[in-house]
Amino acid sequence: MKNFAYINAASEKAAIESMSDKALALAGGTNLLNLLKEYVLAPEALVNIKGIAGLNAIESFEGGLKIGANVTLSELLDHAEVRGRYPALHQALYDIGTPQIRNMSTLGGNLCARPHCWYYRYEYFDCKKRGGQGCAAIAGDNEFHAIFATDGPCVMIHPSSAGPALVVYGAKVKIAGPGGSRDAGIEEFFTLPAAAVARENVLKPNELVTHVLLPPPNGKSATYEVRHKESHDWPLAMASVALTMAGETAQEARICLGAVAPVPWRAAAAEAALKGKVVNETTAGEAAQKAAEGAKPLSGNKYKVQLVRTAVKRAILAAATGRRV
Amino acid sequence: MKLHVKTTINGEEFEFLCEPRESLLEVLRDRLGLTGSKEGCNNGNCGACNVILDGRLVNSCLVFAAEAAGRAITTIEGIQGPEGLHPLQEKFLEHAALQCGICTPGFIVAAKALLDRNPDPSEAEVRLWLAGNLCRCTGYDKIVRAVLEAAKSTAVVMEK
Ligand SMILES: Cc1cc2nc3c(=O)[nH]c(=O)nc-3n(C[C@H](O)[C@H](O)[C@H](O)COP(=O)(O)OP(=O)(O)OC[C@H]3O[C@@H](n4cnc5c(N)ncnc54)[C@H](O)[C@@H]3O)c2cc1C
Ligand code: FES
Ligand code: FES
Numbered sequence: 509m510k511n512f513a514y515i516n517a518a519s520e521k522a523a524i525e526s527m528s529d530k531a532l533a534l535a536g537g538t539n540l541l542n543l544l545k546e547y548v549l550a551p552e553a554l555v556n557i558k559g560i561a562g563l564n565a566i567e568s569f570e571g572g573l574k575i576g577a578n579v580t581l582s583e584l585l586d587h588a589e590v591r592g593r594y595p596a597l598h599q600a601l602y603d604i605g606t607p608q609i610r611n612m613s614t615l616g617g618n619l620c621a622r623p624h625c626w627y628y629r630y631e632y633f634d635c636k637k638r639g640g641q642g643c644a645a646i647a648g649d650n651e652f653h654a655i656f657a658t659d660g661p662c663v664m665i666h667p668s669s670a671g672p673a674l675v676v677y678g679a680k681v682k683i684a685g686p687g688g689s690r691d692a693g694i695e696e697f698f699t700l701p702a703a704a705v706a707r708e709n710v711l712k713p714n715e716l717v718t719h720v721l722l723p724p725p726n727g728k729s730a731t732y733e734v735r736h737k738e739s740h741d742w743p744l745a746m747a748s749v750a751l752t753m754a755g756e757t758a759q760e761a762r763i764c765l766g767a768v769a770p771v772p773w774r775a776a777a778a779e780a781a782l783k784g785k786v787v788n789e790t791t792a793g794e795a796a797q798k799a800a801e802g803a804k805p806l807s808g809n810k811y812k813v814q815l816v817r818t819a820v821k822r823a824i825l826a827a828a829t830g831r832r833v
Numbered sequence: 834m835k836l837h838v839k840t841t842i843n844g845e846e847f848e849f850l851c852e853p854r855e856s857l858l859e860v861l862r863d864r865l866g867l868t869g870s871k872e873g874c875n876n877g878n879c880g881a882c883n884v885i886l887d888g889r890l891v892n893s894c895l896v897f898a899a900e901a902a903g904r905a906i907t908t909i910e911g912i913q914g915p916e917g918l919h920p921l922q923e924k925f926l927e928h929a930a931l932q933c934g935i936c937t938p939g940f941i942v943a944a945k946a947l948l949d950r951n952p953d954p955s956e957a958e959v960r961l962w963l964a965g966n967l968c969r970c971t972g973y974d975k976i977v978r979a980v981l982e983a984a985k986s987t988a989v990v991m992e993k
Contacts, residue, residue, distance in 0.1 A: 514836060514853035514899050534897075541856070541895045542876050554853070556900070582889070606965025607943070609877055611889040612896070739964040 509544045513553040517560060520684045520718060526555045529713040533557050535578060535617035538609050539667075543622055546629055548638065563616075563718060566590075571724035577616025577717045581670075582607070584615065594722065596729035596748045596827070597673040600766075603733045604669045606740045615670060616717040619681065619697070620709065623664040624742060625653065636661050636705045650806040652744070655813060656769035658804045662701035664770050666708060671698065671772035672748035672764035673731055674720065682719035685712060691721065698771035708770070727752035727760070730826035734815045743767040745815035747775075747799070747823040756786045756828075763799060763820060768812055775799040778820055787828040789821075796821035840901040842867070843911025851898045858882045860898035861908060869909035869938045873967065880966035881935060883942040884908050890946035892965075909938035912945055921945060921983040930979040932970035940966050944980045953984055 515531070517523035527533060531553035534540055543549045557563065563576040566587055573589060581601045584590050591598050604610055604618070627633040627644040634640040643662050645653050654663045671694070679694040697709050711717070729750040735741040745767050752760040761782040765773040778799035785791040796817040803813050826832055835850040842865070851860050858875075861867040861884070873881035875894045882894040885907040912919045921941050924930070931937045940963065947954060947962045954962070959980050960973075968976060 509854040511852055511854045513834070514897070536895075537897065537900075538877055538892075538895050541897070544854070545875065554897075558900075605877070606880070607946075607962055608880060608883060608890050608892045608965045612891050739960075 510547070510550040512551055515553055515555045517555050517557055520560055520563075520716060523555050523557050523560060523716055524684060524686055524714055526553065527714045527716065531555055533620075533716060535614040535620075536580065536612040537617075538605070538613045539617060539621040543629070547631055548629055549622075557616075557716065558614075569721060573722040575615055575720045575722065577719060578614045581605075581610040581613045581615065581618065585610065593725050594673070594677065594729070595830075596676055596731045596750060596823075597670065597722075599731040599832070600669050600673040600733070600746070600748060603731075603735075603743065603746075609740075615720055618668050618670045619674075619717060619720070620711065621667045623708070624667045625664045628664065636701070637664070639706070646806065649808060651808040651811075652742075653806055653809060654769050655803040655805040655809055655816070656765075656773050657700055657702075657771075658806055660700055660702040660770065661705045662770065663806060664701070664708075665767050666698060666769065666771050667742075668772070669733070669743060669746065669766055672746060672766040673729075674722075675764040675772045675774060676729060676748045676750035676762040677722055677725060678762075679723070680721040681717055682721060683711065683715050684718045685715040689718070695772075695774065701770050726750065728827045728830065730823050730832070732819045732823035732826060733766075734819050745812050745819050747816070747819035749820070749823040749827045751782075751787065751824070751827050753787070753828070756788075758782050758785055758787050758828075761795070761824075763795070763824075765799065765816060765819070768803075768816055775820065777801050782824065787824060789825070792821045792824040792828075793817075795824060836899050838899060838902045840903065841905045843907060849898070853897065853899055855898045856894050857884070857886075857896040857898045857901055857906075858893040860901075861893060867908050867910050870942075871935050871938060873935065873939075878965075878967065879936070880939040880943060880963075883939040883946075883966070885942060885946050885949075888949070890943055907942070907945070909942050912941060919945070919983075920986045921948070921980065924979040924983040924986070925976075928975045928979040928982065930971060930975040936966060936968040936970075940968070940976055944983070947980070948984055948987060952987065954981075956981060 563578040633644040733746040763775040778795040782795040799820040871881035873879035
């Protein structure tokens with residue numbers, strides 16, 4: 509790891525004044541330290557944001573929750589309201605990493621985490637995100653890469669497991685910068701490589717995620733993750749689902765996929781297919797077929813198309829029944 | 834530039850100088866001589882470097898040493914009490930829950946953090962909690978048994 513100056517920011521203002529493309533925010537460090545160790549990133553300074561007052565609380569807010577960016581995934585998992593009212597988020601967080609990783613990882617860090625792509629992480633390969641000419645994954649080993657939006661300059665999958673759940677709840681991201689504070693819808697927050705290949709979201713180098721705002725949940729929800737190992741592993745595909753139910757009929761459905769696109773991927777066709785239907789194995793299966801429409805898998809990841817269908821079907825049934833399937 | 838850090842490790846006050854880039858694991862091992870914490874993967878996957886930081890189990894390979902300032906750390910060296918080995922350590926020996934032993938400190942620190950939080954865990958809870966610890970020798974079964982037995986014996990001590 510290259511050396512750097514270590515700055516402890518005591519306030520949002522101090523952090524923003526110190527941050528730049530050469531001075532990165534340090535939250536839980538579970539993503540950043542590995543990138544520094546591998547020389548993928550070599551900033552001149554790190555700005556520790558964990559000491560900023562007000563960024564580590566979970567508060568009630570307009571019937572929902574206001575979650576400070578520095579709240580850890582373990583703190584969220586232990587929170588009665590997250591468990592009781594936001595099961596899709598709770599289940600997504602539960603499957604992230606290990607107890608140690610969840611103790612250290614923050615929600616802000618999870619949304620801003622850099623990709624897990626092995627070409628991005630290995631300096632000897634070409635990578636557009638690192639300023640190179642091409643994306644080595646397109647012709648390379650791409651079994652863990654995207655199956656949606658694969659015609660762009662980079663075929664990474666977004667690494668945030670919390671992202672899809674936040675999308676189905678219609679969360680907002682509070683961003684603080686030199687000009688003040690603004691709220692971005694969670695879907696506008698994440699950006700595709702075609703928009704700017706070097707980053708994954710709308711943040712400018714001197715902007716900080718300060719909070720995530722969760723509106724009150726509007727029905728039933730669940731997340732289903734498919735992965736290789738039971739113990740701990742990254743998702744191969746995942747789906748978060750939120751249903752507004754009238755009896756057994758889904759009046760509204762929000763469905764978002766994870767680990768299959770460079771952003772949390774909203775499955776609009778699947779939502780439309782489920783809307784107004786009685787939720788059962790058949791209708792969940794039909795919506796799941798729609799969720800995979802438009803997928804353009806790479807040479808090594810056609811298997812993910814079926815995983816998407818499985819994840820969506822199981823997440824819909826889990827949401828409707830309140831049981832994990 | 835070196836940073837001057839004051840921290841508490843296993844109840845004792847420590848002061849050290851380190852570079853910003855040094856991990857807590859590096860400082861524990863290379864500057865403070867606390868070599869019980871091991872380096873396996875150095876990236877958060879194996880748990881050999883586990884320590885308890887302000888009551889929370891963490892991977893010391895993913896924490897900067899600078900962040901130890903003003904905080905309380907328990908390492909494997911601090912698990913044993915004045916009376917001798919901790920029940921976890923005794924049960925690991927009794928059940929032969931180790932072969933080469935490189936993973937053992939990490940498992941014992943993780944199990945200590947579990948029992949502090951949940952003194953009577955089920956087998957499923959033990960297995961889930963230890964998901965962040967890799968062992969390439971034992972096949973895990975003896976480790977899980979040792980932790981469950983240790984939980985039973987600490988419960989008896991607490992009743993007394
Ligand atoms: C073994 C292992 C398994 C993992 N498994 C999963 C998994 O299954 N699913 C998953 O989603 N993740 C997983 N992760 C990745 C990682 O732990 C998470 O993404 C984590 O939530 C990152 O949070 P952090 O607080 O540690 O971020 P950091 O490492 O501190 O920061 C990550 C990035 O975000 C920036 N940043 C942090 N906070 C802010 C902020 N408030 N505002 C602006 N920028 C900010 C940093 O500058 C940095 O670029 C895993 C990691 C490991 C090591
Ligand atoms: S050395 Fe820290 S987790 Fe493996
Ligand atoms: S005893 Fe050898 S790795 Fe666990």
